[in-house]
Amino acid sequence: MEALxxxxxxxxEWLEANCPQSQRQPATREEQVWAGRNKTFPSDDAKIWxxxxxxxxxxxPDWPAAYGGGGLGDEETKILLEEMKSLGCRKPLLxxxxxxxxxxxxxxxxxxQKLEHIPKIIRGDIRWCQGYSEPGAGSDLASLQTRAEDKGxxxxxxxxxxxxxxxxxxxxxxxxxxxxxxxxxxxxISFLLIDMETEGVSTSLIELISGExxxxxxxxxxxxxxxxxxxxxxxxGWSVAKSLLKHERKLMSEMGxxxxxxxxxxxxxxxYVGLNNDGKLKNAALREQxxxxxxxxxxxGLTHFRTFEERINGVADSNVPLxxxxxxxxxQKxxxxxxxxxxxxxxIGWEQGESFTADEILSTRSWLFSKALSIAGxxxxxxxxxxxxxxxxxxxx
Amino acid sequence: MPLIFNEEQRLLKDTAKxxxxxxxxxxxxxxxxxxxxxxxxxxxxxxQMVELGWASIILPEAYDGLDFGFMGLxxxxxxxxxxxxxxPLFSTVVLGASTLILxxxxxxxxxxxxxxxxGELAFALALEEGSHHDPAxxxxxxxxxNEGYILNGKKTFVLDGHxxxxxxxxxxxxxxxxxxxxxxxxxxxANATGITRTRTIMADSRNAxxxxxxxxxxxxxxVIGEIGQGFSILDPVLDRARIAMAAEMxxxxxxxxDRTIEYLKEREQFGVKIGSFQAxxxxxxxxxxxxxxxxxxxxxxxxxxxxxxxxxxxxxSLAKARLNDVYQLVxxxxxxxxxxxxxxxxxxxxxxxxxxxxxxxAFGDSGFHxxxxxxxxxx
Ligand SMILES: Cc1cc2nc3c(=O)[nH]c(=O)nc-3n(C[C@H](O)[C@H](O)[C@H](O)COP(=O)(O)OP(=O)(O)OC[C@H]3O[C@@H](n4cnc5c(N)ncnc54)[C@H](O)[C@@H]3O)c2cc1C
Numbered sequence: 021m022e023a024l025x026x027x028x029x030x031x032x033e034w035l036e037a038n039c040p041q042s043q044r045q046p047a048t049r050e051e052q053v054w055a056g057r058n059k060t061f062p063s064d065d066a067k068i069w070x071x072x073x074x075x076x077x078x079x080x081p082d083w084p085a086a087y088g089g090g091g092l093g094d095e096e097t098k099i100l101l102e103e104m105k106s107l108g109c110r111k112p113l114l115x116x117x118x119x120x121x122x123x124x125x126x127x128x129x130x131x132x133q134k135l136e137h138i139p140k141i142i143r144g145d146i147r148w149c150q151g152y153s154e155p156g157a158g159s160d161l162a163s164l165q166t167r168a169e170d171k172g173x174x175x176x177x178x179x180x181x182x183x184x185x186x187x188x189x190x191x192x193x194x195x196x197x198x199x200x201x202x203x204x205x206x207x208x209i210s211f212l213l214i215d216m217e218t219e220g221v222s223t224s225l226i227e228l229i230s231g232e233x234x235x236x237x238x239x240x241x242x243x244x245x246x247x248x249x250x251x252x253x254x255x256x257g258w259s260v261a262k263s264l265l266k267h268e269r270k271l272m273s274e275m276g277x278x279x280x281x282x283x284x285x286x287x288x289x290x291x292y293v294g295l296n297n298d299g300k301l302k303n304a305a306l307r308e309q310x311x312x313x314x315x316x317x318x319x320x321g322l323t324h325f326r327t328f329e330e331r332i333n334g335v336a337d338s339n340v341p342l343x344x345x346x347x348x349x350x351x352q353k354x355x356x357x358x359x360x361x362x363x364x365x366x367x368i369g370w371e372q373g374e375s376f377t378a379d380e381i382l383s384t385r386s387w388l389f390s391k392a393l394s395i396a397g398x399x400x401x402x403x404x405x406x407x408x409x410x411x412x413x414x415x416x417x
Numbered sequence: 418m419p420l421i422f423n424e425e426q427r428l429l430k431d432t433a434k435x436x437x438x439x440x441x442x443x444x445x446x447x448x449x450x451x452x453x454x455x456x457x458x459x460x461x462x463x464x465q466m467v468e469l470g471w472a473s474i475i476l477p478e479a480y481d482g483l484d485f486g487f488m489g490l491x492x493x494x495x496x497x498x499x500x501x502x503x504x505p506l507f508s509t510v511v512l513g514a515s516t517l518i519l520x521x522x523x524x525x526x527x528x529x530x531x532x533x534x535x536g537e538l539a540f541a542l543a544l545e546e547g548s549h550h551d552p553a554x555x556x557x558x559x560x561x562x563n564e565g566y567i568l569n570g571k572k573t574f575v576l577d578g579h580x581x582x583x584x585x586x587x588x589x590x591x592x593x594x595x596x597x598x599x600x601x602x603x604x605x606x607a608n609a610t611g612i613t614r615t616r617t618i619m620a621d622s623r624n625a626x627x628x629x630x631x632x633x634x635x636x637x638x639x640v641i642g643e644i645g646q647g648f649s650i651l652d653p654v655l656d657r658a659r660i661a662m663a664a665e666m667x668x669x670x671x672x673x674x675d676r677t678i679e680y681l682k683e684r685e686q687f688g689v690k691i692g693s694f695q696a697x698x699x700x701x702x703x704x705x706x707x708x709x710x711x712x713x714x715x716x717x718x719x720x721x722x723x724x725x726x727x728x729x730x731x732x733x734s735l736a737k738a739r740l741n742d743v744y745q746l747v748x749x750x751x752x753x754x755x756x757x758x759x760x761x762x763x764x765x766x767x768x769x770x771x772x773x774x775x776x777x778x779a780f781g782d783s784g785f786h787x788x789x790x791x792x793x794x795x796x
Contacts, residue, residue, distance in 0.1 A: 411702075415689070
């Protein structure tokens with residue numbers, strides 16, 4: 021207990037001394053620092069902040085110090101995050117290498133792979149993307165067709181991936197590929213790391229309803245990949261993928277932290293709907309929806325805390341985290357839909373100009389983007405299937 | 418915010434579960450109903466509960482209590498929701514003892530709390546006057562006279578009112594109906610002259626009463642707290658009641674859910690278990706997620722009482738509104754998923770459906786609590 025208090029005090033001191041003032045407020049989309057070979061920094065402060073944090077391994081606080089991670093335990097990690105939150109320190113680095121690939125590599129990678137990739141993820145030297153889905157393989161991911169043929173000293177890849185978020189900006193992709201066409205579908209899949217600069221890899225952008233183009237279709241045309249880029253055993257990629265998916269779903273359940281408009285639904289309600297003399301929101305139906313949302317959101321937050329408390333006290337119910345992707349993303353969708361409704365005609369603008377503020381436009385875009393949350397990383401329906409099967413033990417059809 | 422029960426509380430919960438399963442299962446409630454039991458609960462059962470210390474869980478040690486807090490009491494009450502056990506625990510301890518602990522003077526505490534701990538006194542809170550929970554609307558009058566105060570008016574939906582020894586009566590000593598100012602809490606002997614109690618048989622086979630007060634004479638010493646300032650005690654007492662009731666509702670909803678899942682794994686139609694139908698699976702999974710969120714809220718709300726947190730009122734409304742909705746969802750789905758047998762008296766699911774309806778009505782329906790939550794949050 022005392023050691024933790026001590027840790028809290030020194031952590032706070034360090035953050036106070038090392039986090040530049042400009043990095044102590046939420047980052048807008050333009051201010052975010054994404055990993056990459058050729059990454060650019062929106063400011064000198066952002067660069068300093070990343071260097072300081074990655075030198076301590078605190079971009080990945082709970083990863084082993086042997087590979088450059090922070091080496092912190094659960095409780096210390098929580099304290100670090102709490103102290104960062106209370107000072108308003110933003111995340112110094114964003115990358116799905118941190119959120120998804122890293123933990124899986126630590127579990128399944130060879131020593132050589134860990135030494136090669138983990139330190140780069142911690143420093144933000146490489147930007148990763150995820151190549152799972154294909155035009156014919158979405159929820160039924162195991163039916164994927166992208167082929168990897170064994171050519172002795174390398175694999176030869178042919179096929180296409182879709183919905184690859186940020187593939188156009190990424191340096192490396194972690195991919196699921198078919199290495200055995202005879203086995204039952206889950207048993208013929210392998211997990212490969214592919215450098216996006218390799219000859220034969222190309223991407224094309226897909227525009228979303230939110231107007232953004234974060235998605236790509238990624239093509240592999242006779243792409244040669246070294247054998248030592250295989251993670252886990254040959255044809256055992258499905259286990260690696262499943263373990264990694266857990267991290268993705270956890271991440272998705274915390275999507276509320278993405279940069280959104282600079283007002284909460286309650287603040288927007290007061291500003292755009294207004295209060296009656298009795299202090300109640302003028303529109304009774306919106307008031308009811310807002311209240312329902314705020315209450316459910318609070319329950320969700322408490323459940324995040326509860327799972328954490330259960331874990332550190334050794335009484336974890338391993339089933340509870342399984343619900344978080346579903347409830348987290350569904351609630352986030354409701355929140356973004358509600359916000360647009362509260363903004364009224366200010367919530368449906370498309371182009372910024374005299375009529376709409378940046379926050380208003382961002383509300384509209386966030387609402388549209390939020391629709392993807394319950395699709396990406398396993399749709400809500402698929403999540404419910406998983407809960408029914410794994411938690412409740414209901415029989416397969 | 419302990420969002421988990423500690424070792425002692427877990428032990429208490431396990432003991433309660435075992436005891437209630439063997440001594441007061443749903444079957445026992447059915448028996449009380451069918452035999453038209455006059456008390457509406459088993460006095461022998463209550464004696465045993467008192468022996469287990471349940472009546473003294475939240476009482477301070479100075480008054481023979483265990484000082485175990487609402488986390489402890491909540492754990493027991495949640496278990497009583499699984500078995501729908503009828504007992505005066507809620508009205509006597511959550512309502513009666515809380516009022517005295519929060520608002521009673523030394524004499525009132527000395528006279529009553531040890532007797533509650535010993536199971537010698539049962540209490541009821543006489544609050545409601547209309548068909549919906551509305552503490553401010555109280556009209557029953559307390560007029561000052563030479564000897565103290567004189568009560569006139571009517572109360573309805575007084576839980577355990579017909580069997581209580583003492584009543585805490587919410588009366589209006591000044592102001593208009595609709596004002597929280599001018600409410601006073603009176604400690605009244607349930608058999609005092611001028612009191613007429615009529616037991617109301619409710620859908621859930623538990624106990625309530627309509628009570629009329631016709632020139633009931635009280636002394637000035639019978640006022641709990643300051644005259645006209647009763648709401649400042651009543652409101653936190655009601656928050657304890659809302660949270661404890663929500664804890665019971667969580668237990669009931671969980672039980673009803675577990676029984677339904679069992680049935681989905683057992684019943685066959687079209688040559689397969691009905692639990693393999695996705696139309697039922699998804700609804701079952703949604704109920705599971707709702708129950709998990711509910712559990713977090715109940716734990717936080719119970720600990721908010723023990724930690725005397727300023728947001729206890731918000732948590733009370735959050736917990737009660739949520740459990741109203743979730744208990745309703747789960748009991749409705751449970752009936753539907755059982756098919757025809759779900760609407761028979763023979764299946765115990767119906768008892769949960771009825772209890773859900775009554776507990777939703779007690780201490781504020783979801784509309785009341787969402788409105789209150791919004792007001793507390795400034796919109
Ligand atoms: C924002 C976003 C980012 C993404 N990023 C990536 C990425 O970086 N890399 C990557 O590989 N993929 C990515 N994806 C793809 C994502 O994983 C797939 O979209 C997802 O798995 C669903 O597949 P699908 O789109 O083919 O839909 P389908 O599987 O065709 O689903 C269509 C509908 O059918 C329902 N359905 C399907 N199967 C069942 C079932 N068994 N029971 C009940 N209902 C069912 C679904 O719930 C859905 O409503 C991303 C998607 C989004 C939206």
